[in-house]
Amino acid sequence: xxxxxxxxxxxLVKASEARMRVIMPSxxxxxxxxxxxxxxxxxxxxxxDFQLPKDYFPSPTNIQAKEHRNVMQVAPFLYDxxxxxxxxxxxMCVWGRR
Numbered sequence: 001x002x003x004x005x006x007x008x009x010x011x012l013v014k015a016s017e018a019r020m021r022v023i024m025p026s027x028x029x030x031x032x033x034x035x036x037x038x039x040x041x042x043x044x045x046x047x048x049d050f051q052l053p054k055d056y057f058p059s060p061t062n063i064q065a066k067e068h069r070n071v072m073q074v075a076p077f078l079y080d081x082x083x084x085x086x087x088x089x090x091x092m093c094v095w096g097r098r
Contacts, residue, residue, distance in 0.1 A: 009072050012093055013060055016079070016086050023083065033082055040078050041071070 017034065024030040034057045041052050052074070053060070053067050060068070076090040 009068065009075075009093060010060060012089060013057070016083070016089075017057065019083065019086065036082065037078050041074065044074060044077075 017030075020030040020033050021027065024033060037057045038055050041056060042054065044052065046052060050070055051067055052070050053063050056063070056071055060071075063071075072094050076087050076094060079086045079090060
């Protein structure tokens, strides 16, 4: 994994947290949206070698590069139905297209 890809993705994660706090009228709704992202990640079906961290949002620290890469692959699906603009941004970041 390239450092600039990981840096861009981590910037997107932090920016999406800030965006949640702006578009959601209360801090409680923003926190529940972030909790919903973590819950969706926990419920995702995965292969044996496809590891996802338990609590990634809002602070992705102490995570291995392999787990970051796996989160990058599923991030557009996590935001589906919560924030469509973030789905498009994550899709462009991960897959390089709209």
